[in-house]
Amino acid sequence: MKNFKYSLILSLLFLACNKKGAKQSDMDLKVDSLQTNKKITLITLDPGHFHAALVQKSMYNQVNDTVYVYAPAGDDIKNHLKLIDGFNSREKNPTNWTEQVYSGDDFLQKMIVDHKGNVMVVSGKNNRKIDYIKAAIDAGINVYGDKPLVINPEGFLALEEAFKTAESKNLLIYDVMTERFEITTILQRELSMIPEIFGTLIEGTPQKPAITKESVHHFSKNVAGKPLTRPTWFFDTKQRGEGLNDVSTHLVDLIQWEAFPNQTLKKSDLEILDAKRWATTLDKEMFEKVTGATTFPDFLKKDVVGDQLKIYCNGSILYKIKGKVAKTSVIWNFEAPEGTGDTHYSIMRGTLSNLIIKQGKKENFKPQLYIKLKNKTDKINLQKQLNKALSVTLADKYQGLELKSVDELTYAVIIPEKYKIGHEAHFGQVTKNFLEYLESNTMPEWEVPNMIVKYYTTTEAIQFVNKKNSI
Template sequence: MKDKTIPLQLVVLAPGHFHAALVQQEMYPGVDSIVQVYAPEGPEVQEYLRLVTGFNNRQHSPTRWVEQVYTGPGYLEKMVAGAPGRVVVIAGNNQLKSTYIRRSIAAGMHVLGDKPMAINAADFDSLKLAFEDARKNKVLLYDIMTERYNIMNILQQELLLRPEVFGVLEKGSLAAPAVVKKSVHHFRKTVAGKGLIRPAWYMDVAQQGEGIVDVTTHLVDLIQWTCFPGQVIDYHKDIKMVTARRWPTGMTLQQYEAITGEQHFPDYLRKDLDKDSVLQVYANGSFDYSIRGIHAQVAVSWAYEALEGGGDTHFSRIRGTKAALEIRQDAAQQYRPALYIVPVDDTPAYEKQLQEQVTLLADKYPGIQLKKVQEGWEVMIPDVYKPGHEALFSRVMKKYLAYIQAGHMPEWEVAGMLAKYYTTTQALALAKKSAP
């Protein structure tokens, strides 16, 4: 393990996704301000550098990153030839990610990988070997699970762990799952105040991965983290896939150009054009599965662009014997995420227990309170706990750096990553097998 008195060196490898820059929104104690960047020449690395420059030049709490950039042939070989003990951030082309991870770990580097770290069964097999190699080389492999730091998800877990409020987790069924997680996303969006330019390959599921193995990584992770916190999930016996399906989002050339800047579909996408030359991107998927006998349903869909005033949305329902805990974010709430407690029996006795538990919870999160609504109770959460999605990346980095400093990760973290990617890649396999 690297000497703790020497600052950790950050390395960024082929940053094809804007998440590579978001982990650099702030400086970290014990981390060198000099960042080594290895990438092929092109617009992707330039977009990454533009974002980091923006963090350095912002008026409030500017960062001080100094980027040492190598672009050109042999960028991967040049990176792995460097000193071991560095921390490499990998966020980009998912087709290459398993190779990048394995090579980095073999070179004695810690790896912080953007999701998904596996987009098919072969990648999952590679990921299993990567964790074995990481243990042998005494380095840590971790993925960027920002949604664990979203206050809505934090409070949903807190309430689930209070039997006076939630009861115990229902088992559910295929017709009525105990846990439902759904999210809607958009290809065209704004990041750090500017229109996001996506790389051309982002619409190629062979390189980016299908939707059923991409954003679903977050949703499956939240199911494990919320319902079984700190517990080791054994994917061999705890996960059972039930049903799965996938479907495409259509994208015209004009829409494709607006988000990539490219005026023509590349050759590798021509196979995905329909008879009207509309690109069919398999960005959508849903699946039902059981985890330790609890029936769960996961779904993700991608539209081209949000309706005015809208954005990415998240829905979550977890059913207990006393209440369901729901996170809703849709047009009915003006796309404002909100957390609800929907009691099975909203009696005066239940209300008394609920008020007592939320008062106790407010000791940990001052300012939260309850508001009576038609279907139950809304948890009112002060804005101070809602920094926005982009701000959550630094929280993941801080947790990861703490693990590196400690020299190990909890067993449940590694087991959870394996269980999560087993679930998503098995869902893809089943969806393809079930397709007409």
């Protein structure tokens, strides 16, 4: 009898605990369910930029086919869904996404309450992005964010706090650095790590930096084979950011990733030497062509001079990082000449050779990696080392690389076409990388510290320009 009473008491306690557990928030239950299923479910928040859709240009084994989308009503969400529908209906390798959409002014609060997924994808108005990131992390949702995560010093401080919160909650914040997957950039980095070829990175000067990254972009372009319609807010530097703190994020990231591979950086490693900004001018016809809007909206009137819109989307940063002089430059033109597109230039200056990426007319506007030796007397030995690097050292990862002599000291690296997959395909590669980090619940030790240094660099450049312009 005593055993029966004891068993009864235990049973009642068990039921009580279950009832208590049943009072857990829906959020906790949904997270538990996701972990049990070992599935990743995406939430897309306020997708104002087409990069959010490019994350879904591919399917992923770990990711549920259903994506939950929360956004305000308007053209941004319509354009996003149109791109997803295009991926689903294409003839070659169609995707199979199902979009569950909530559209309303309370989209952020609704996302938090519903808690339908465990990864928030965010790509849109950059002035709001840090608020979205903080809300997601506070709610226990990982963040996969398009660059830039922040565009001003206040946002940077909030981002530092978000990283601390994410660490305490065992969550990840990761930004979409597609340019690390461009093959000429990969090989530039790989060759710079072979001292017999590159030597070591020079310290550089403001006139001749140790490493330079320059990119040219265009407002009018095709995405997924169709003309891109850009939202009107994209032309407002208060909402989107400008050259110094938007596209420069990629260039600063590449400088860190290539010049200091697998090294952990800190804010004290950085010194801004100079920063500049300048405008690109669009008339009403140009603006209508890329947005569909026949007039400039009120929030852009501050940037209208006469009947032309001046957008301060161009910028350059000259800085030192760990004693090496580096430079970034971002230029936005309206439209690329026929047969061309966005272009990239890069140079890493070593003690034995320079590694140069060009994408001009001579290269048919395709990225081409060159190796320029610094000394004729080292030519024979360096040529042997180059052949060894391409045929042995790098052959396991990148088969079929060849050398072609351009002049007495310069060689072009001939890269098989299979590695030249294009910018849009890089989104799938970055996403697979992130999913691996998510499943293992870890990232390289240097990733978060270096993200912090990256955004410190771009936001410090903004402060530098603002102070310079106020004098």
